[in-house]
Amino acid sequence: MATTRIMPLHAGKGRTVGKAISDIIDYVKNPDKTDHGRLITSYQCDSRVADAQFLLDKQTYAARTGRVRGADDVIAYHLRQSFVPGEISPEEANRLGVELARRFTKGKHAFIVCTHIDKAHVHNHIIWNSTTLECDRKFRNFWGSTRAVHRLSDTICIENGYSIVEAPKRRGQSYNKWLGDTAKPSHKEQLRQSIDRALAQKPASLEELLHLLEQEGFTVHRRGKTISVSAEGWGNNVRFDRLGDGYTLDDLLAVLSGQKVHTPRKLTAVQAASPKVNLLVDIQDKLKAGKGAGYARWAKVFNLKQMAQTLNYLSEHGLLDYTDLETKTAEATARYNALSGKIKAAEKRMAEIAVLRTHIINYAKTRETYVAYRKAGYSRKFYAEHENEIRLHQAAKEAFNELNMKKLPTIKELQTEYAQLLADKKTAYGEYRQARAAMRELLTVKNNVDRVLAMEQTEPQQKEKDYGQR
Structure with a gap:
């Protein structure tokens, strides 16, 4: 952010x-x-x-x-x-x-x-x-x-x-x-979309509608006749009477009683084509950190959904064998690192070219001034009058010496190389974004699988311990 x-x-x-x-x-x-x-x-x-x-x-x-x-x-x-x-x-x-x-x-x-x-x-x-x-x-x-x-x-x-x-x-x-x-959908827009999905399941009452929203991870708050909703990460609650036409409490009650037909609001934000796999929540750690029972209920539903999405991902990509998942994840990480290194190398060289071009131009601009400075016997008065030009000329000479350059490239040669590097970087950057997304998704899936396998290994040991105590 x-x-x-x-x-x-x-x-x-x-x-x-x-x-x-x-x-x-x-x-x-x-x-x-x-x-x-x-x-x-x-x-x-x-x-x-x-x-x-x-x-x-x-x-x-x-x-x-x-x-x-x-x-x-x-x-x-x-x-x-x-x-x-x-x-x-x-x-x-x-x-x-x-x-x-x-x-x-x-x-x-x-x-x-x-x-x-x-x-x-x-x-x-x-x-x-x-x-x-x-x-x-x-x-x-x-x-x-x-x-x-x-x-x-x-x-x-x-x-x-x-x-x-x-x-x-x-x-x-x-x-x-x-x-x-x-842009990401606003909190109100997210709630409207969830209400649309809940109404599509034909709830028979307001309580059933609110229960469906709770299953999506929302927390319902009641204060008198006012009902509001919050979710993990939201700063403030969102009241139903501030959701606009078609989503107020009166509108929803009319829809539930059959007096009105609900028409979903036209979306103002782009939704993802398919749900992304997210990391499973460590419920025990969250509870130790002070989260309550309401959060635990939401986290259990969230984890179930993420485990289902993880399994769907594994099935769709033919990664039901753990060794294949490890190999695919390693390959995706290696490809991402290779593209990242290529882009960083191009950026480094582009920065060098930009600085070198500047020094060559400054050297040419200030050469006559520096020659006059030498002829003046490196006069302090002359230096004070032309300090900026002299500093730029000296910096250019130092840069050429550091690069051990016996012959300076032309500005045209540098511009040609820079343009080629920029074109290569743009091409690589498109692949880089795709590789990064693929790597992140695979790492998330693998992390979820590792969590589930660790839980399965822990449960038998716990059962044996409990049996021995009896």
Whole structure:
């Protein structure tokens, strides 16, 4: 589950543009929060001199366009993306942050992503330059950008199997509508669908209808004439009189008495084509944790359903032999790991290409300045006047030395390689999502089978112990 917030950055009073940029970048790059810099990823810039590059791009923009903004000019944008504690690893959070920044800026702005692990929840700080890579335009914080970036973040989380905020409080269009078909049904919609299924069984009374809902895992609450329903994981109860036309208590009583025909409401959310296999609930552990008898009744029904779905899965896929299940699970896990490694290798090389391309461009841009700096005898005064250009040139030379490059590749060669890697990554990513889903399903099924087998082995031993005590 991720939340996001966009914060435009201004120079402010008493600070130069360069100081403002370096302050925010120094904060997000804090080695104590980013595992000594391991969780920092840059795009089209070098994180070590990102402040100098951002400032040089702004100077180039002003020189090319002649547009100079006042003190209210936005110098960069700061996006914060937070994840629910314990759901995602720092490395995966960093990868999703890079994906969010790249897609939101359409790859036209340099940015850095710093993943902080100093809090209970992992969170990303994303800083992107307001000036484009071509130095001819600026990013404008358009109307609705906060909602757009939240929507994109949710989409990326769903694509990668992570949870989202199901009922954010906001004005205007409802969350489920603007998120689209990928949204999960709301609690009210889930209850309406369960009522539809219960009425299809022709219950004779309201008590029988409520009993059918309890069998689906709901808990019924009565307070006077008001009836409400809750379920595991819901924060609040849902009252029948708030379900809309056709689902109020009066409507349901009219249907049960034969005075009215029930017409299921047109679904506003996409339902899964077939029920997924979920992990069995450890009822004893839940009871020790403080759950009551009502939860135990729900969990028993839930486990029975999951055991039936597990058996259906095994039958449909011809995995009734445990050895076959183990082999299939191992193969699915190996395929997932192979695709994951392929994608990570491509992403690593793409990041290297982006940084190398930036250094080559910066090297060419600042070469004349650095030559003049040498001719000036490495003058301190000259350095102070051209600090950003000199820092970028020195960083580029250091990068070339680290890579032991005797001949620099052309920008065209790098762009060709980058485009091929991107195409390969997109192809592999489609297979990766399918492999991940298959692996998760097989691991869940195998876990359920192992649980059942362990229970069967324990029961005979318990019976023998009880018999011996008699």
